[in-house]
Amino acid sequence: MRIVFVGPPGAGKGTQSKRLVDYLRIPHLSTGDLLREAIRNGTEVGKVVAPIMADGQLVPDELVLGVFRERLAKGDCDDGCLLDGVPRTIRQAEAIDRIFAERGQAIDIAIQLVVPDEELIRRLNGRGNGPTERRPDDRPDKIPFRLQVYQRQTTPLVDFYAAHGVLKQIDGIGTTDEVFDRIRQAIESIRSKATGAAKR
Numbered sequence: 001m002r003i004v005f006v007g008p009p010g011a012g013k014g015t016q017s018k019r020l021v022d023y024l025r026i027p028h029l030s031t032g033d034l035l036r037e038a039i040r041n042g043t044e045v046g047k048v049v050a051p052i053m054a055d056g057q058l059v060p061d062e063l064v065l066g067v068f069r070e071r072l073a074k075g076d077c078d079d080g081c082l083l084d085g086v087p088r089t090i091r092q093a094e095a096i097d098r099i100f101a102e103r104g105q106a107i108d109i110a111i112q113l114v115v116p117d118e119e120l121i122r123r124l125n126g127r128g129n130g131p132t133e134r135r136p137d138d139r140p141d142k143i144p145f146r147l148q149v150y151q152r153q154t155t156p157l158v159d160f161y162a163a164h165g166v167l168k169q170i171d172g173i174g175t176t177d178e179v180f181d182r183i184r185q186a187i188e189s190i191r192s193k194a195t196g197a198a199k200r
Ligand code: AP5
Pocket: 007, 008, 009, 010, 011, 012, 013, 014, 015, 016, 031, 032, 033, 035, 052, 053, 054, 056, 057, 058, 059, 060, 061, 064, 084, 085, 086, 087, 088, 089, 092, 123, 124, 126, 127, 128, 130, 131, 132, 137, 146, 172, 173, 174, 175, 176, 179
């Protein structure tokens, strides 16, 4: 199963991805994590993206797609994977559809985590107090800008995946267990439909 998480910064994509990949036993492909790893390793890509990410802007599509292709080339994603924080623009979404289509594959479900802005701001300001580490882009003056970037550049993906018939909107408010249960039910309903179709 190929799953995409769509949702603003702080929606819980990373938190829920970790649980979902354990549940489904598929690889977790987070471009944010891959880019932060490149920064830590001091690679050429890392040097280019560090100031862009700290500023809360999106990294150029070609660069992200390069990192994405490189990760897929590891070869462990043939039976499915979970995309967290990618795609983030229509251009990325179209390119990723093409990459999967070349392998005879497609996105099965795009999960949109819906969380109001005031809760996103509260969560991002609070990061570092809980299980997750605070990041350079969690500065209080950068958080509203990151939400604007999401609105402008990433929300068109909601209509994109709805038009492809794979969008599932999930209420992202509640405990992490409650949100995970909603996601699990959505996944199971898609799985049972797929199994039913295969039997017919
Ligand atoms: P990325 O790493 O993808 O970050 P993001 O999506 O902007 O935001 P977060 O990771 O903060 O949000 P999240 O939804 O994962 O929430 P989390 O689970 O952590 O991207 C970072 C940067 O990299 C981008 O700005 C861009 O520069 C670049 N980049 C990456 N991918 C790119 C791409 N495809 N194209 C271009 N540029 C790209 O949770 C947040 C907090 O809330 C945590 O503290 C958590 O503990 C808490 N929390 C989670 N769930 C709950 C809950 N249910 N109740 C209460 N608190 C909760």
